[in-house]
Amino acid sequence: MQPLLFLTLLLLSAGAYYVGRRRALAVAGGHIRNLHSLPSFYGSYAALWCGLPALLVFALWAVVQPNLLVDWVVAGLPPELRDLPPDRLNLVVNDLKNLVGGNFVSSASDPVMVEAAERYRQLRAIGNTALWVVVLSFAIAGTAYAWRAISPAFRARNRVEGVVNLFLIASSTVAIFTTVGIVLSVIFESMRFFRQVPVAEFLFGLQWSPQTALRADQVGSSGAFGAAPLFAGTLLVSAIAMLVAVPIGLMSALYLSEYATPKFRAFAKPALEILAGIPTVVYGFFAALTVAPLIREIGSALGLHVASESALAAGLVMGIMIIPFVSSLSDDVINAVPQSMRDGSYALGATKSETITRVLLPAALPGIVGSILLAISRAIGETMIVVMAAGLSANLTANPLEAVTTVTVQIVTLLTGDQEFDSPKTLAAFALGLVLFVVTLILNIIALRVVRKYREQYE
Amino acid sequence: MNKATSPNGATPPHERDIKTIVNAGLARRHAAERRFRWYGLTAITLGLAFVVLMFANIINKGLPAFWQTYIQVPITFDAAALDPEGQRDPRALAGADYNALVRAGLRQLFPKVEGRLPLRALSALVSTDASYDLQRRVLADPQLIGTQQEIWLLASAAVDTFVKGNIDRGLEEANRPIKDNQIDWIDQLRAAGKIERQFNAVLFRSGDSREPEQAGIRGALMGSFFTLLVTFLLSFPIGVATAVYLEEFAPKNRWTDIIEVNINNLAAVPSIVFGLLGLAVFINFFGLPRSAPLVGGLVLSLMTLPVIIIAGRAALTSVPPSIREAALGMGASKLQMVGHHVLPLAMPGMLTGSIIGMARALGESAPLLMIGMVAFIVDVPKSFLDPATVLPVQIYLWSDLPERAFVERTSAAIMVLLAFMILMNGLAILLRKRFERRW
Numbered sequence: 001m002q003p004l005l006f007l008t009l010l011l012l013s014a015g016a017y018y019v020g021r022r023r024a025l026a027v028a029g030g031h032i033r034n035l036h037s038l039p040s041f042y043g044s045y046a047a048l049w050c051g052l053p054a055l056l057v058f059a060l061w062a063v064v065q066p067n068l069l070v071d072w073v074v075a076g077l078p079p080e081l082r083d084l085p086p087d088r089l090n091l092v093v094n095d096l097k098n099l100v101g102g103n104f105v106s107s108a109s110d111p112v113m114v115e116a117a118e119r120y121r122q123l124r125a126i127g128n129t130a131l132w133v134v135v136l137s138f139a140i141a142g143t144a145y146a147w148r149a150i151s152p153a154f155r156a157r158n159r160v161e162g163v164v165n166l167f168l169i170a171s172s173t174v175a176i177f178t179t180v181g182i183v184l185s186v187i188f189e190s191m192r193f194f195r196q197v198p199v200a201e202f203l204f205g206l207q208w209s210p211q212t213a214l215r216a217d218q219v220g221s222s223g224a225f226g227a228a229p230l231f232a233g234t235l236l237v238s239a240i241a242m243l244v245a246v247p248i249g250l251m252s253a254l255y256l257s258e259y260a261t262p263k264f265r266a267f268a269k270p271a272l273e274i275l276a277g278i279p280t281v282v283y284g285f286f287a288a289l290t291v292a293p294l295i296r297e298i299g300s301a302l303g304l305h306v307a308s309e310s311a312l313a314a315g316l317v318m319g320i321m322i323i324p325f326v327s328s329l330s331d332d333v334i335n336a337v338p339q340s341m342r343d344g345s346y347a348l349g350a351t352k353s354e355t356i357t358r359v360l361l362p363a364a365l366p367g368i369v370g371s372i373l374l375a376i377s378r379a380i381g382e383t384m385i386v387v388m389a390a391g392l393s394a395n396l397t398a399n400p401l402e403a404v405t406t407v408t409v410q411i412v413t414l415l416t417g418d419q420e421f422d423s424p425k426t427l428a429a430f431a432l433g434l435v436l437f438v439v440t441l442i443l444n445i446i447a448l449r450v451v452r453k454y455r456e457q458y459e
Numbered sequence: 460m461n462k463a464t465s466p467n468g469a470t471p472p473h474e475r476d477i478k479t480i481v482n483a484g485l486a487r488r489h490a491a492e493r494r495f496r497w498y499g500l501t502a503i504t505l506g507l508a509f510v511v512l513m514f515a516n517i518i519n520k521g522l523p524a525f526w527q528t529y530i531q532v533p534i535t536f537d538a539a540a541l542d543p544e545g546q547r548d549p550r551a552l553a554g555a556d557y558n559a560l561v562r563a564g565l566r567q568l569f570p571k572v573e574g575r576l577p578l579r580a581l582s583a584l585v586s587t588d589a590s591y592d593l594q595r596r597v598l599a600d601p602q603l604i605g606t607q608q609e610i611w612l613l614a615s616a617a618v619d620t621f622v623k624g625n626i627d628r629g630l631e632e633a634n635r636p637i638k639d640n641q642i643d644w645i646d647q648l649r650a651a652g653k654i655e656r657q658f659n660a661v662l663f664r665s666g667d668s669r670e671p672e673q674a675g676i677r678g679a680l681m682g683s684f685f686t687l688l689v690t691f692l693l694s695f696p697i698g699v700a701t702a703v704y705l706e707e708f709a710p711k712n713r714w715t716d717i718i719e720v721n722i723n724n725l726a727a728v729p730s731i732v733f734g735l736l737g738l739a740v741f742i743n744f745f746g747l748p749r750s751a752p753l754v755g756g757l758v759l760s761l762m763t764l765p766v767i768i769i770a771g772r773a774a775l776t777s778v779p780p781s782i783r784e785a786a787l788g789m790g791a792s793k794l795q796m797v798g799h800h801v802l803p804l805a806m807p808g809m810l811t812g813s814i815i816g817m818a819r820a821l822g823e824s825a826p827l828l829m830i831g832m833v834a835f836i837v838d839v840p841k842s843f844l845d846p847a848t849v850l851p852v853q854i855y856l857w858s859d860l861p862e863r864a865f866v867e868r869t870s871a872a873i874m875v876l877l878a879f880m881i882l883m884n885g886l887a888i889l890l891r892k893r894f895e896r897r898w
Contacts, residue, residue: 161794168708171700172715175722175768178761182732185739248502255499272506277880278513279822281851282873285858286513289520289866320509327506349481351488353495374727381729383825384851388858408731408825415738415829433735437728444727 005058005132009139013051016143020046023150037157045149045156048163049142054135061134065127073120078112096120186437189430196424197225202431204228208394208405210414210425225428227435229394233404237315237386238379240400244319245379246372249326254356256327257334269331276324284388287317292389299401307403309391315400318385325375333367334360336455366454373447377440383408407432517877521870527659527672528614528622530585530648532564534593538605547601557590557597558582561612568653569644580641586613586672611657616671616864618645622654625863662871666837667853671864674857676872678839682752682832682847683821685840689756690820694763695813699802701764702771702809707797726765733762734829742830749831750846758826763816770812774805807894811887818883822876824851850876 024042028034035042070093074082081092092113099117150156194202205226252272256265292313299306306312337360345355361368391403392413414429538545541555565581566572572581589612596610597603617636620626626635628642637645648654666678701722709715737758741747747754778801786796827833832848833856840847848856850872857869 157792161792164794165708168700168704171697172704172709172718174697174761175701175718175725175764178725178736178764179721181740182728182736185736185744186732189739248505251499251502252506255496255503259496259499268503268507271510272503274510275506277818277822277884279824279851279876279880281822281824281854281858282513282517282877285854285869285873286516288858290516320506323506323509351492353492354488356495377727377729381731383729383731383828384855387825387828388855408729411731411735412825412828415734416831416833430735430739433732437732440727440729440732441724444724448723 002058002062002128002131005135009051009054009058009135012054012136012139012143013047016050016139016146017043017047019143020044020146020150023147024156027150028152034152036153036155041156041160042150042154044160046143046146048160049146050139051142052163053142054139057138058131058135061131065124065131069120069123069127072123073116076119077116081112100124182437186430186434189427190434193424193427193431196427197431201225202227202428206396208410210410210428223424225424227407227432229396230405230407230410230432231435232396232398233311233390233394234380234406234408236311236398236400236404237318237390237406238376240312240315241318241322241379242372242376244316245322245326245375248319249323249375250330250368252323253327253330253334254360257331258352258356258360269328272327273324275321276328278321280321280382280384281388283317283321284384284386287313287385287389291317295401304401306401307391309389309403310401311390311404312400314386314389317389318379318382321382321385322375322379325378326371329371329374330364330368333364333371333451333454336367337363364454366450370447370451370454373443373450377443377447380443381408381436381440383412387412407436411436514877517870517873520867521872521874523623524662524864524867524871525659526656527661528619529611529655529657530614530618531609531653531655532561532585532589532612533567533607534560534564534610535567535607536560536597536603536605541597541604542601547604549598552597552601553594555594555597557593560593561585561589564610564612568648577640580638581644583615584618584641584644586615587670588613588673611655613661613672614654616862617641619672620863621645622649622656623867659871662868666839667835667848667856668837669835671860671862671868674865674868676850676853676875678836679848679850679853679872680875681840682755682836683849685752685843685847686755686759686827686849687817687821689753689843690759690763691813691817693756694760694767694816697760698764698767698813698816699771699809701768702775703797703802705768706772706775707801708793722765722768725761726769730762730823731825731829733758734826736761737826737830748844748846750834750836750848751844752840752847752849753843754830755827755832755847755849756843758830759820759823762823762826763813763820766816766819767809767813770815771805771809774808774812775801777808778804804896807890811891814883814887814890818880818887821849821883822851822880824849824855827852828855850879 021039021043023046024035024039025032032039073096074089074093077092081089084092096113096116097120099113100120202225205224206228207224207226208229209224211223252268256269260268288309292309295310295313295316296306296308341359341363342355345359350358386406386409390406390409392405392409393403394405394410395402397404411429411432414425414432537560540559542548542552544551562578562582565584566578569581572578592612593610614622617626618641621637621642622645626637632639645654661673662675663680664677665673665675668674701718705715705718709718737754741754741757742749747757782800782804783796786800787793791799827849832852834846834848835856836846836848838845854869854872854876857865857872
């Protein structure tokens with residue numbers, strides 16, 4: 001908002017660092033050994049006192065000022081405007097802001113609005129000047145406080161390290177806040193949704209058509225929120241993906257760890273992992289424009305009816321995307337099986353493939369199951385491929401040649417475009433998000449448990 | 460099987476039986492072995508084939524988009540039409556009718572064309588941007604007025620597609636976007652050398668457009684740049700700080716356990732859920748503007764954090780404890796030990812992890828759809844709060860458009876995106892190779 005002020009503050013802090021250092025050397029009579037901490041800590045101490053309080057005030061001001069300004073300007077409006085219902089008043093305020101910003105608006109000729117805009121501009125100018133004065137005086141006062149506090153016995157290092165420590169702890173809680181944020185935002189909106197649509201109907205209903213009718217006689221807008229077809233569609237697409245990814249991924253991992261020469265492995269492993277690095281939107285494009293038409297052509301050559309947005313196309317391409325997940329996770333797991341088990345098997349005269357199928361796979365099974373579960377959770381949560389290649393119609397079918405829709409596709413379609421936040425249509429997206437979050441969380445927790453247990457077994 | 464002989468020199472009967480049984484099964488077992496090996500090789504070949512196929516497919520589709528068809532048209536910059544007052548006033552120059560210049564130029568090429576419809580078909584050969592192009596040229600250099608110049612004008616998307624051979628001449632006239640008389644003109648222009656393909660600078664110079672020949676990825680690139688800048692500025696310091704705290708300072712207790720489990724779980728949460736979080740918290744609760752790179756960066760930084768933290772912790776654990784002990788032994792405080800010795804040694808590993816995380820953020824699109832970065836935005840964004848879109852979302856938007864010219868551009872945009880990702884991953888590998896230390 002005020003980059004110049006921010007920059008000034010940074011410069012002042014740098015100055016405060018210098019002042020603090022100088023002060024420390026001065027009080028120590030020029031001999032560092034008289035000081036408790038290194039001079040740079042005294043400098044940092046002064047810089048922190050200069051920067052932090054001022055920055056806090058700055059941030060608080062930036063949040064409060066716009067709201068206060070609007071309140072004051074609205075209070076100055078003529079009563080017929082002031083007493084409008086809140087949403088209409090919002091429009092007026094928006095108009096006003098556009099006017100202030102110098103944009104062309106329809107009310108530009110209205111003298112009342114022009115006057116209000118002028119008031120707004122004046123108040124804003126006063127506010128900004130006040131901000132500069134307050135922030136800079138905080139910075140100077142902070143520096144002065146630090147300057148006074150510095151003495152040879154002053155424990156500057158402990159203070160500075162305390163602040164840094166606080167920053168470290170605060171950073172590590174961001175992850176927690178993110179999880180809390182996800183859970184709260186999804187649960188709150190879902191609760192509002194479930195107040196309008198019963199949970200049982202949402203989870204087990206067979207009819208999904210989220211367009212709510214605006215008029216009573218509108219066609220095709222039943223406003224039904226039975227999500228079972230979405231769950232079935234998600235499962236169908238994920239199942240196809242796993243049918244592709246598990247055999248290819250697992251066999252690749254086995255070949256790379258048991259058969260391949262080091263040279264081949266050094267080339268093939270990263271090459272295969274390229275698949276994991278390609279953005280999903282690229283897969284989506286590939287699925288929609290190359291794979292789907294191909295499948296339809298093959299289908300019609302065989303005399304089958306294939307929908308233009310078939311579950312097969314989306315599932316196949318998603319499977320390709322997941323191959324490296326399965327292969328690199330299983331590779332880790334297979335490599336963790338102790339060599340002694342292989343050697344024991346070879347000593348008994350087993351061939352390599354027998355060792356793999358009778359010794360290695362049973363030993364690595366929990367880990368492989370874990371990696372497959374992680375891959376499934378990845379498939380369920382995958383969005384772009386299905387948005388671009390799977391359809392929108394909620395069919396309850398197990399036929400991979402038909403169009404199905406998935407949970408993620410519906411979240412995207414419900415939430416893009418214009419939306420109001422009280423209609424069940426948009427709230428339904430959050431309910432779907434809740435289901436998605438819970439299911440993937442459970443899969444991940446189970447998978448991590450299984451993998452960890454398995455690791456402990458061989459460590 | 461080596462010959463096992465018992466001490467008295469004779470082979471015991473049961474051992475002979477085993478030998479025959481084993482020998483009998485050997486061929487079958489070896490066949491199974493070969494089969495199994497072949498399965499493995501097939502699986503890898505399939506996987507690698509997908510990589511090659513996809514790249515070939517996209518390059519094949521996208522490469523032509525880097526060249527664009529231009530038509531050479533003689534343009535008379537008529538002083539009377541452009542600047543009747545002779546003042547060279549920029550405002551008067553900007554308002555002049557450049558379309559008329561383009562039409563006159565085309566008629567000069569084909570003087571025999573008569574009638575309203577054929578004339579309209581004739582001016583449809585060049586892009587609607589041609590008149591703006593002339594306007595820009597005149598504003599940049601008013602000396603042009605009163606001269607006649609041969610100018611290469613941007614051809615329309617239909618002409619471009621036809622010249623690239625993607626429209627079949629054999630189709631019925633009603634079924635192709637380019638008509639018989641236009642084909643005739645194009646052939647004449649080609650014979651006269653007045654049609655040529657030049658490097659498609661428009662693609663890198665302009666924002667989105669409804670007209671394929673004028674659509675570019677500049678806006679999306681700038682949007683991606685701003686979004687990633689926010690992502691990096693937020694996620695790198697916080698990620699490094701978290702990794703340092705968890706690895707070097709945190710006591711092993713319940714609270715840090717919770718944080719660890721949390722980070723591992725966040726790494727596996729579907730990206731679209733982060734979009735829901737962004738929509739509910741940043742846009743609805745905090746009232747930040749929709750479609751802004753700032754919000755996109757916030758959401759992506761929450762997604763990238765776990766990646767950076769996990770990579771950072773791995774880098775910190777690889778620094779041997781002897782370094783720490785030596786620093787502490789010299790009287791350094793714990794923070795000095797970390798800041799002066801451990802962190803610099805772990806930095807290459809942390810940077811590598813961050814670059815890989817940023818590359819992933821660059822390719823991410825699903826959460827950005829939720830926070831409104833899917834709007835049709837023509838202007839190139841100039842700040843963190845301007846409405847913007849990012850490269851992957853631009854690809855998504857273009858992939859929905861049916862014109863052949865857009866398919867081409869989508870593939871070209873994908874190639875640019877992949878080039879950036881290869882660049883970033885290459886940088887990460889280089890960093891790792893250059894600075895990796897084995898202790």
